Amino acid sequence: MNRSWQVAYGLALTATAGYVDALGFIELGGLxxxxxxxxxxxxxxxxGRGEWRQALLPCLLVTMFFVGSVLGSGLALAVPARWATPIVLAFEALTVLGALSLGLATPDHGLASLFMALAMGAQNAVLAQVQGFRAGTTFVTGALFSFGQKVALALTGRGPRYGWVGDGVVWLALLCGALGGTVAYGRFGLMALVLPAGITTGLAVVSALLIARAPVEKTA
Structure with missing residues (x-):
């Protein structure tokens, strides 16, 4: 994919991460x-408080996110580089659908949230750095700092006047995604997961078609 497609994918995935994170936050009461x-x-x-039972779920969420990052990165490394994006996206879509199925089948949504964390961990393996800003990830703290840093550079004349736009849009994408997730959960409950599953499936299909149509680069 060219840079324009990478940027579009990155922003869509960042918004998706915010959407899923908002669902999980509401469902889990603060996680x-x-x-x-x-x-x-x-x-x-x-x-630190000795609340061992309360410590279990955040520990499991971190663990599942880590496992997802290993699986997503492993898939990206195991397949030809040009097919990494659709393969990882397809895995993410299946995992989100798994979370939805578990959430509908069991009254305890903690298990569904673990699969949501697994999907979000895998998502970070989809895209690498896109010329100057990091998009498509499930966290934007670094982007927010870079946003402020580049604003300072622009104001002092030591950097591009609009160099901050990319990082600012990444942060805004997560914000809008989280807002959308909150509204969707209020109306549809856990069924709101259908949207991120559909988005990642659509992105996987489109990227696969783009890759299939693109000429294969020959190595010397």
């Missing part, structure tokens, strides 16, 4: 399915 810094803090606080 996350993609923001592992928050879960790590929750885990540490619970351990």
């Amino acid at each position: 996350y399915t993609s923001f592992m810094s928050g879960n790590t803090t929750q885990f540490s606080v619970s351990l």
Whole structure:
């Protein structure tokens, strides 16, 4: 895919991460399915207070996110590089559908949230750096800092005037995705997971078609 497609995919996936994270946050009452810094803090606080049962779920969420990152990265490495994006996206879509199926089948949505964390961990393996800003990930703390840093550079004349736009849009994508997830969960409950499953499936299909139509680069 060319840079324009990578940017579009990155922003769509960042918004999807915000959407899924909002669903998980509401469902779990303050824990996350993609923001592992928050879960790590929750885990540490619970351990420090000796609240072992409260520490279990954030620990499992962090673990499943980690497993997802290993599986997503492993898939990306195991297949030809040009097919990594559709393969990882297809895995993510199946995992989100698995979370939905588990959530509908069992009254305890904790298990579904673990599969949501697994999917979000895998998503980070879809795209690498896209010329100047990181998109498509499930966290934007780095992007927010880079946003501020590039605004400072622009204001002082030491950097491009609009160099901050990319990172700012990444942060905005996560914000809008989380807002959409909150509204969707309020109306549809866990069925709101149909949307991110559909988005990742659509992105996987489109990327596969683009790759199939593109000429194969020959190596010397």
